[in-house]
Amino acid sequence: MNAPAAPLEDRANSPQVAAGRGVLSSRQIQAMADAGQIRLAAPLAHGQIQPASLDLRLGPKAYRVRASFLPGKRRSVDELLSALKYDEMSLEGDGAVLERGCFYVVPLLESLALGDAVLGAANPKSSTGRLDIFTRLITDRGDRFDEVAPGYHGPLYAEVSPRSFSVRVRTGTRLNQLRFRAHAQSGTLGDAALAELHRTSPLVDGPLNLRDGVVLRVALDADAFGGIIGYRAQKHTDVIDVDRIGAYHIDDYWERLPARDGRLILDPGDFYILASQERLAIPPDLAAEMAPMDAAIGEFRVHYAGFFDPGFGAGPDGQPGARAVLEVRSREVPFILEDGQFIGRLVYERMAETPKALYGQSGVSNYQGQGLKLSKHFMAD
Numbered sequence: 001m002n003a004p005a006a007p008l009e010d011r012a013n014s015p016q017v018a019a020g021r022g023v024l025s026s027r028q029i030q031a032m033a034d035a036g037q038i039r040l041a042a043p044l045a046h047g048q049i050q051p052a053s054l055d056l057r058l059g060p061k062a063y064r065v066r067a068s069f070l071p072g073k074r075r076s077v078d079e080l081l082s083a084l085k086y087d088e089m090s091l092e093g094d095g096a097v098l099e100r101g102c103f104y105v106v107p108l109l110e111s112l113a114l115g116d117a118v119l120g121a122a123n124p125k126s127s128t129g130r131l132d133i134f135t136r137l138i139t140d141r142g143d144r145f146d147e148v149a150p151g152y153h154g155p156l157y158a159e160v161s162p163r164s165f166s167v168r169v170r171t172g173t174r175l176n177q178l179r180f181r182a183h184a185q186s187g188t189l190g191d192a193a194l195a196e197l198h199r200t201s202p203l204v205d206g207p208l209n210l211r212d213g214v215v216l217r218v219a220l221d222a223d224a225f226g227g228i229i230g231y232r233a234q235k236h237t238d239v240i241d242v243d244r245i246g247a248y249h250i251d252d253y254w255e256r257l258p259a260r261d262g263r264l265i266l267d268p269g270d271f272y273i274l275a276s277q278e279r280l281a282i283p284p285d286l287a288a289e290m291a292p293m294d295a296a297i298g299e300f301r302v303h304y305a306g307f308f309d310p311g312f313g314a315g316p317d318g319q320p321g322a323r324a325v326l327e328v329r330s331r332e333v334p335f336i337l338e339d340g341q342f343i344g345r346l347v348y349e350r351m352a353e354t355p356k357a358l359y360g361q362s363g364v365s366n367y368q369g370q371g372l373k374l375s376k377h378f379m380a381d
Helices: 008-012 026-035 077-084 126-130 191-200
Strands: 038-040 053-057 061-065 085-090 096-098 103-113 118-124 133-139 153-162 167-169 174-182 214-217 228-233 254-258 263-266 271-280 286-291 300-302 322-330 335-338 342-350
Touching: 026 038, 026 174, 053 103, 061 077, 077 085, 077 153, 118 126, 118 133, 126 133, 126 322, 133 174, 153 174, 214 271, 263 271, 263 322, 271 342, 322 342
Parallel strands: none
Antiparallel strands: 038 103, 053 174, 061 085, 061 103, 096 167, 103 153, 118 174, 133 153, 214 342, 228 254, 228 271, 263 335, 271 322, 286 342, 300 322
């Protein structure tokens, strides 16, 4: 006779689900789904589990709201939606258009029943950030965006605000991703550990600059990408269907930026796609996240979608082979960027275990080996 299934709380804290410390792997995320920690309103889709994260899917309804919000410790998101929403939209079938400059809240197809040893952190997917879609995760009784507290039981919601382009989405569209950590203690590597690791497993293809992580510099040299140093989003364009891949011409949506003396003036409010000078390789047992540099070095924001899976950028010989694509927006004043200027830093964190399949090995890795690359929705030149 088979033994009875363990109660949900016991299974949620089992060693199979939350072994080790650090970012959970694809195998451990699947184990969480099997154990009931991740609850699904529809079966998992192909490629939804990445080497170190879970893609989150939009549900069948979206609510247009007047402003961004957080529920705080005492309220649910649904309570606030009842007070704030003024338009309910169906995302079923062909979906709906989310208008540029508007705010929407969308209940997701995934919900959680976490054990006390597991917490979550979310960020936009790479393609989402490159389309300048501002999206953040919200939980019931949450007082911070993109964070899921240990032991959280409840639904998940995406706040979505397209900034440059109006976009069409539908039930099942994936805009953000959630990674899980076993135990609250940080597994972040300090600069001394990164320097030691770089000696045996290069993290970048050039000089290693460290400042509470690996510093990245912007590439604005004329020779970097054949004379084009980046792209600036056009102001008035057609709608982009987020689920259509390779369907759009670059010049219908983007202005190509030619190299000019190794400088670029960021105009306030404009959105830019740039790239790092460095080529990267994320080791198999680590994940990395782009963190902003100190605001004192410049009035701009870089990289809305800042998570790098294990194996990202590694060439056939394991050497660094992909640049970091930088999603840049100046804040309130024009700002001059110069070639080689520090623009961001990568913070590295240990995996709880090495994923069985690394980034670039799963068949759904769109940015392995990338240079200056727009999102997957645009045709290659």
